[in-house]
Amino acid sequence: MKQNIKRIIAVLLLCVLLLSNGLIFASASDEATYKAELKNAGFPDAYLDKLWQMHQKHPNWKFVPYATGLDWDTAVAKQNEGKKNLVYISTGAYCATRLYRSHSVGTYTPSNGFDFTYERYDGGWVKASPMAIAFFMNPYNFIGNEITLMMFEQLSWPFGEDMVKAITTVEVMLNGTFMSKTRNSKNNNYVDGNGNITYRNASGGTETITKTYAEVICTAAKKYNVNPCYLVSKIIGEVGSGGSGSTTGTHGTYPGYYNYFNIGASDSQEGLAVTKGLKHAQSKGWDTPEKSIDGGTEFIARSYISVGQDTAFLQKFNLTPRSTYGHQYMTAVNGVVNTTYSTYDGYRSAGTLDIERTFKIPVLNNMPNATATSVNFTGYFGLGEGIVTVPSSPDFRNKALENDRGMPKIMPNASLDGDSIGTVANGSSITVYGGFREIKVAYDEKFKRDSTYYRMHNPLWYSVKVGGTNGYVCEDFVDVTTNNSVPIGSSFKLTYKLSSGSTEVPRFMSHDTRIATVNTNGVVTGVSAGTTEIVIYTANGAFDVLKLTVVAVNENGVPVIATSPKYAVNNGSSFISRVSQNTTVGTFKNSINERQYLRITKDGKTLTDDAILSTGCEVSIMDGDTVVKKYTVIITGDVNGDGKINITDLLAVRDHSLSGGKMLNVIQAKAGDVADNNKTRSDGKANITDVLAIRDHIAGKSTIVPVAY
Structure with a gap:
């Protein structure tokens, strides 16, 4: 009997092994077949791995390529026109990283803690750079995560006749916001004790609609064949989870009017977006929240979804044939990404995440193939050294700074995540190996805030060496010293190196096109005198920076100043x-x-x-x-001009110090201002401290470091 049992167990184990092997081979076969189907449908190679991963997790989801017929570089350039794409700035941590802020508008006058005065639109919003647009407009960066993938979901009504399921899903999404039917700190002025909508009329009186926000949203969504989860994300993305002046009904000029989707609320330098939106609401008669939500939904359905802009992505980046690059719903370059979590969380919490869904994902011509993991300028343009530069009044909320001293953290990876392995002092010289983009995103109840830190506030990092420590420092705090110059009207071609085996065509950006331009082939042309940055970057986020000085020339075309990448x-x-x-x-x-x-x-x-x-x-x-x-x-240290640092220089500085600073001329005194031992900054005087530093240099106890005067 025992032998029979052993045989049965052995047979069962063998079957399990065979089945397991069969499943492994089937999985490999399925992967190859599925990727082939995706490629035959029109998806580029760069998309295949990510979509296969999504298919494994959610087999009911369908992915459809949307062939735009548009050129990638043209699309980025068109989206960079005017104020189509903006980023938010403020003094300190809550600020878009500097390479994501365009310098092509504004002035080089220090202002509000910045070394540049930005042209602002509606408060703290400024023009986004091409590098920022290229990141947020590239589907490759967002299709590999089930949350950010939601921006590509087609936006028709997905619940059939099940209004109860729709309302339940929406109510989950509204939980904790000003539209929740459950009491919280944000909805006291928006709902009554039963969860019904309350609002202010034009006279300031309070009125009630015997419906919840979830009911009103779902009714409008079904009426106009729109996904209600998208509407919730849209409202919260526009007015926030606590509402705004567009939803209170208490505006001084337009009391009793509501604009939950901020339709017509265009950004301006005057900061009048809410006023403009409520003026539009008055013209439409939106004098209750229900009318605003119904009218706004009709507008979105009629003006966007029914004309082909039927995903959240296409409403932000209009790549359709109708009003291409125009007729876009929001100006925040990262706005559509930040709306995805509420949609995802609503589906997940309501148990509807895995129902059949269709994702319409754009494909453009000449897109980067995302095969490069690193990129560096070469020759005279290559990285090598950087100077750590922290704002004079650092904001200690910045997660890339060590909070109690305002010193940049050295991280073990290109990420805010984890513990720092050290800090680096302001003014320090460091070795710079290359730039990389943060790829970590935290998806939790703090999704919007945390993802913005990773994608917008601190996304770019340099691989560096500080003393004997290798690590990563946030790009915002490192000024590369590598630079080049070009006379006004002249051009030169950049050279670069990609990671081994890469066939990607990297992209280039001039931080200020008023000073210099760079074309898709890396040819830089000087436009006007000044200094800016030329950036090379890849789809995976590798980048390199070159400081460029455009030099004025005389009537014969000769530069009127000298520039140097080293001195x-x-x-x-x-x-x-x-x-x-x-x-x-x-x-x-x-x-x-x-x-x-x-x-x-x-x-x-x-x-x-x-x-x-x-x-x-x-x-x-x-x-x-x-x-x-x-x-x-x-x-530095060669006081008498013989090209050496010796006792003669020491005595010259000593005598100068003892005479009260009267022995050396200006040039000699600067050469004698050698700085304290082991420091790279002088104190502005040639004195006894410098005598001791020269003494130690001569004795071999320390080395005088060349100083910038």
Whole structure:
């Protein structure tokens, strides 16, 4: 008997193993078949893995490609026109990362804690950069998660005749908001004790509609064949979970009027979006919440869904043939992403997540294929060094800062998640290896806030080395020192390197197109004098930054100032510093962008390329025999100008200090201001502290670091 039982168990185990192997092979076969079907339908290779993962989790979901016929680069450029796409800024943490804010409008005057005065639309909203648009408009970035995938769901009514299920689902979505039928801190002025809608009339009196918000929303949704979950997400995305001036009925100019979808509430510099929206509500007779929701739903159905903008994504980014790139519902570049969680959570909580759904996902021509995991400029343009720069009044809410000291965190990965492995002091020089985008998103009850931190506030990170520590520092706090220059009207082509095996075509961005432009081939052209950043980036979020100075030229086309990716050029005082001891003239020239116009002299004699630079050497930009601009070289520690740091320099600084600062001329005094041991910033004076630093350098106890003056 026992032997029979053992045989039966053995047979069962064998069957399990065979079935398991069969399932593994079937799964591999299913994956290949499913991906082939997706590709034959018109989806690009970059989409396939992500859609297969979604299919495994939700086999009832259907994915349909929407072939727009539009060119990717053209679409990004068109979406960058005017104020179609905006990001939010404020002093401190709650602010779009700086590369997502365009500098193509505004002025270079410091303002409100920023080094730039942004042209604002409706309060804190400013123009988004092409890099931000390219991220939020690319479906690749959002189809691999069941939450953000919701922006591609087709928006027709999904509940058939089951109004009870619809209302139940919507009520779950409304829980905790001003529209919930259950009492909470946000809905005291919006519902009564029974959950019915209350509102203010034009005279300020309170009236009641014997319906809940869920009932009103679902009635309008079914009437106009719209998904009610989308309507809830839309309302909360527009007016917030606590309502706004568009929903109170107490506006000073338009009392008793309501605009739950903010229709007609266009952004403006004056910050009058709510007023404009309520003026529109008055013209439509929306003097109750029910009329506003019904009328707004009809408008959305008639103006958007019925004409092909039948997903939340297409309402934000209109890639349809009708009014292409126009007729877009919201201006916040990340707005549609932030509405997805409430839709998802409503489905999940109501148990309807896995019903049949259709997702209409745009495909554009010439899209990035997302095969590059890193990208770096090469040659003169390559990264190498950065200076840590923290705002003078850091906002300690910023999660990328160490809160008690306002010092940037060094993280183990390109992410806010986890514990920091150190901090880095303001003004520190660090080695920069490349840029990467945060890919972590937290999906919980704090989804909107947390996802905005990851996607908008602190999404970009540099891989760095600080001392002996390798890690990541938020891009907002690192100014790369690598730079190049181009005369006004001239052009040059960027060179770069992608991760091994990548066939992706990276994209380029000029932070300020008024100063310089860069085309899709990486050709940079100077437009007007000034400094901006040129950025290269990939679909997966790798990026690199080049500081670019566009130099004014004289009537003969000769640059009127010098610029350098390595040395500190002070055009106001005409100094060139941060030059190391024993630097040859030839090496120096190779790091000056205007090298072909240079003449370098000492005591009136022209130096050859093998000569050693010293304090007091003169660097002239020449237009033939005419000097256009002249600079004096300062070698930190080389006080007497012999190209060396020795006892003579120590004694010169000592005597200068003892004389009360009367022995050295301006150039010599700056060379003697060598900074304290192991620091990279001088204190502005040549004194006894510098004498000690020179002494320790001569003794081999420390090394004098070249300083920028």
